[in-house]
Amino acid sequence: MTFKIDEHIIMEDADLVAINKPSGLLTIPDREGKDISLKQLLKNKYGDIYTVHRLDKGTSGVVVFAKHEAAHKQLSQQFESRETNKVYNGLVMGVPAEVSGVINEPISEHPSKKGVMTVYKKGKESITEYEVLQPFRIFSWMQFRILTGRTHQIRVHMKHLGHPIVCDDLYGDGKPVFISQLKSNYKLSQSMDEERPLLNRLALHSAQLSFTGLLGKPYVLEAPLPKDLRAILQQLTKWSERRR
Template sequence: MKQQLEILAETGDFIAINKPAGLLSIPDREQSEPSLKDLLLRQFDSIFTVHRLDKETSGVIVFAKNEASHRFLSQQFEARTTTKLYNGLVLGKVYDTEGTLDQPIGEHPVKKGMMTVVRKGKPSITEFRLIESFPQYSWMEFRILTGRTHQIRVHMKNFGHPIVCDPLYGDGQPVLLSSIKKKFKLGKDVLEERPLLNRLALHARSLQITGIDGKELTLEAPIPKDLRATLQQLEKVNAG
């Protein structure tokens, strides 16, 4: 598997990658497919996991290159001194321009691999801001103050606006141009419509950390093509 990785920043202590959607951050228990960490280990002698993104989430992820950097960066995530911003497209029209979702998250009592809002779960806080609304969707910014598994996805499901194309917490349905454009027609020789978006519509856009040298760094990953193309079509429809 050859995959060209987009490096956002690199020093002797860490490397920041714009992780593509569909790639595991670290190996899963079954070692079922290559992960981003596996790919990096082919290039570097040692790579240490600092944090992770869900497989279908794209965006900024940082790995340490040595034990000292690993310890230093990991402590920031544990102490919640990092600033993590995400963008996401959610189902439905969100009417609140901003807000805070402060609900504990724990493992689902029945469904393996799923998380849920549960009274005895771990404290979990997500701040949200509405950037742009469309008839069927809303484009959002999220800041997570805790780092629970599937946190944004669980909180937005509980809020009534799951992330678009989320197979676990939403309807898993792709975004089709025919569903948002009134006078849509397939091309003459096209038998089947290709989705505008067919993966979890969540992107880790920005991460602010402090380097081991004491300097503050803001790492940013541009919005991927599939999300950009979807937004452009939604904006066209909004414009009439």
């Protein structure tokens, strides 16, 4: 994918750099090392760079890297001790019965599926606060605050709740969203051979990250919604208003 890193920098100072990561880009190199990662791009730009936390490849939004060891140590300790505030937005299948709540279900790696996590009573404590911001009958736009940082936490918890994240190929059906699902009289234009998806990526976005930097400096970092998520919300809002 074509990626100009300077266009995605939310802020930077002497201690850290915050990026609005696009969906489809790895945060750090995977085991195969074939695909480009955000960390590699940052190393090319800055030289030394230190991983503080990560986002799933399909998740977009705020991700922070430290520029030196002291910042890395201080920030990593905050993430581990749950002193950061992490807020996500996501589109899920269906409408949860409760408009807000807390999912407190332990998570561990699936016993037979490598790279897949699952709710398991002997797993690590995992807590997700959620709120339905806008229900759309077949989908819901939600806000999540994670109090723990387990792998795939929001995705696993929403599957457990019965409302997986849209386009999630691990914990949902992975199917793209088409405008023909929303418009009963939708007709393909003559210039198109087949309908293009309205959304074809994990519908999860790291919207805000708050923490304390060196010397007690407070950070509140926000990543605006990318174009694809804005577009599907616009279409869902129109569709919802027409059905009233």
